[in-house]
Amino acid sequence: MFRLRLEALVAVAALISASCADVLTRGLCSRDDPDVQALGSALSPTAEIYFPGSDEFEAATTRWSVLETPTVNVVVVPGTENDVVATVKYANKKRLPFLVYNGVHGAITTLGRMDSGVGISLGKLSSVKIAGDGNTATIGGGTFSKTVTDTLWAAGKQTVTGTCECVSYLGPALGGGHGWLQGHHGLVADQLVSARIVLADGTLKTIDANSDLWWAIGGAGHNFGIVTSVTTKIFDIEHRDWAIETLIFSGDKLEAVYQAANDLLADGTQSADLINWSYWLNIPDFDPDHPVIMFYIIQQGVTAVDPTYTSPFHAIGPLSIQPQAGTYTDLAGWTGIANTSPPCQNAGLVNPRFPIYLYEYNVAALRTAYDTYAEAIGGSSVFNASLFMFEGYPTEGVRAQGLESSAFAFRDRRLLAAPLITYSPLDAERDAEAARVGNQLRQILHDASGLQEFGVYVNYAYGDETPEQWYGSEEWRQDRLQGLKAKYDPSGKFSFFGPVA
Template sequence: MRWLSVNFLLSALYMMSANLDSAVNGSVPEEHAKVLRDILSPAAKVYYPNSTEFNTLSARWSTLAEPNVNVVAVPSTEDDVAKIVQFAKKANLPILAFNGAHAAITTLGRMQGGIEIYMGQLSSVAIAQDDKTITVGGGTSSKAVTDALWNAGKQTVTGTCECVSVLGPALGGGHGWLQGHYGLVADQFVSMNVVLADGTLQTIDENSDLWWAMKGAGQNFGIVTSLTSKIYDIEQYDWAIETLIFDGDKVEAVYQAANDHLSPVPVNLINWSYWLNIPGADPDKPVVLFYIIQEGATTVNPAYTKPFHDIGPISIEAESGDYRDLARWTQVALDSTPCQKTGLANPRFPAYLKEYNIPAQKLAYDAFAAEVSGDSPFSTSIFMFEAYPVQGVQAIDSDSAAFAFRSDNILTAPLITYTPSSNELDQQAAELGNKLRNIVHKGSGSEELHAYVNYAFGDESPQNWYGYEQWRQDRLKALKKKYDPEGRFSFFAPVE
């Protein structure tokens, strides 16, 4: 009887074709949202525009090229997700899963009218009895996983920002603090439950042909409702950081020292840096904020820090703590500014590097400083440089996953932050971001632009996101044709 009830409701909605046309181009009639609510579990929720809940749950971290949704559905069970996808398929409505904070790719703006599936209620953490794996709900945050594992003496690779979900970065590969030991977030996958484009909920693992694609291009193939991943004993409880601030005139010296002394990054070390305006340090131009983070220490080894001390930083600050402090130290904790949704546009323009090209760093800094200093509308922008240890990433066969850029060492990305006000300003931001990216990419000497898909702007190609090898592109397209021939999951960095 339940099956008959669900299908009757789906069929009834499908028959309302005139109203469905308006749903795609305008608002979904509220009575149809009620139909959707009736087929879901008791704890599921459906919100309609102009409600506080709708506005909160549909808000984006970046307001540039936002998806336009008419209904927010909040599943409380994995089966709810399948029913929402079935409902949308029958009604010919677009769907988009929302999960966390930081997706800013402009291809999401192609979602015009339809159903947002907000994954927040699917948050759970369960450690297996053998202490070798963890199973998390599809809406679980990285912080929730880190805290639960830490309390059990365990750890795993998650994204660095506390406000992102585990699955968000993982499906694009996923960089993390512990990748030097264990590989990317996607390299930890053991199995997953995923709702496919046909609305079926399936469990897949390494025996599925789809497994390869989910590890790097997963947003194109379904909605992951739960994930089982590898976990590990905590080996080192102590962590230390040294934060150095340099005048912009020291850019060449700083990155030459990084090449000479932190390349490749040792397995127990992480090096991040930001270019940004800090008026208290330099009122006229951006500074270089430089982090050296060491695992298994209460003070960062002077062998790593002395070359940078010798350059002459404006300030040096040392702290010690444990793994749970890393996000706060690097300003990506839940209460940090980059984790807030404040109506800003936040496009990024990523490019991977093997090492720093010092003349290119200088050119990029000068171009950045010229555009973000003073009363520029882009004055709160930053240029990010993330150098993680890569031993664990590069120990894994590159052909084993859709993530294609294991041989790269440094992730760079200008983040052009501004208050959107016009198409002209949007265009200026895009031109600036691409100009900065092109400078560092040209300095790499590579003809191929390798762009981390989770940071992508949206004007890149599938080759930039998923690799230039023809076999990779062919394999992704073949899997897309098999599992999502109608392109239901094609709003985030589509494979074709």
């Protein structure tokens, strides 16, 4: 029998007593509602249902960013993929919207359009099962990236995952998915062999490259269904040794730092074993008045980063140099995105990002952006906990898949930049100012890029961008997405995360 969270019922009753027929509570006025009971009876013994007022509901619905968040009246925690089917059919019967919860790190403001529906939290669908031939693994839809990495590593295997430990494995994959190993193998989505997916009408299907829907899953997948599991390619560990050098520079060194960074990119031929990342952030111990530049040079297959790559940066005069050596499993901790790192905590903050893809670092534009950013987040600014992120992954494996191979449109871009404007929630005026700052910063970079198309990584998107900016502006791309949407989700059930229309 399903576990209905009875301890929440008193709180629910108080919440809805004034207007039980109101749209906010339709179909959920009582544990005795026959449709709720029917849903419970259809679920597996390990499934759970949470109502508002319970600690479990609060934990399941509290998001990493609290700007324009979805609102649900009930959370179903499936114990099996068939529980997902039952929940979707229940929501459709009640004419309620539904939304999958899988790490709650999606911060796109389009999620705020989800109002008064059913949350489907996939946390119990967490598993990693390696096939007997050692070439693939089946991964549950609720599995987190760290679980995938650690499980495979213990078996002498690895695959491309998102870089941040506290996000789900599949969330990034459905938007393409950047990762440390992409220079060798491509995006997270490029590794997928097949998927189990619940469609808008509650149908459960297995799809692979023979399905017309497969093209869309790898880049615009949030729009087409609930992926309950995937089978993905895995690989023998090629390099157990990894090394990083973390360098901190004062802002006046910006031009020299990013000219040296352009040399690392080597006109798009950056080694698949080499990654450069950087953050602009306030660290008062190094500079009490201006953001500093924290620059990472990461190399696999070594115990110390090759001086060929680090020496040009040493010559610039960093405030600090910190070399470290370890394994692939240390990368998230080194770069501040481990489970225990501050960016992974759901601390009740607003965390909008404003991403843009680039080909190279335009040094003059970076100076303008830095000065604008420093003014916006300096001193006692309410935005002083913000970051400006620059991710310079190797791209050989991504480009090798071909520009038309999936709905992910920006395989030829070499850099991903994104201001992350962090602040405590207050009012619409503060939200608008954060949006103004974030959009101004990426507009500066776009104007200097020489690119007509404004390319945005949908997994980082703010929400005011267009489908063309998320999924590519080519007419054939948009036509293909629209055709698939009309075929598989004509009623727009999956239209809350970066909708294609």
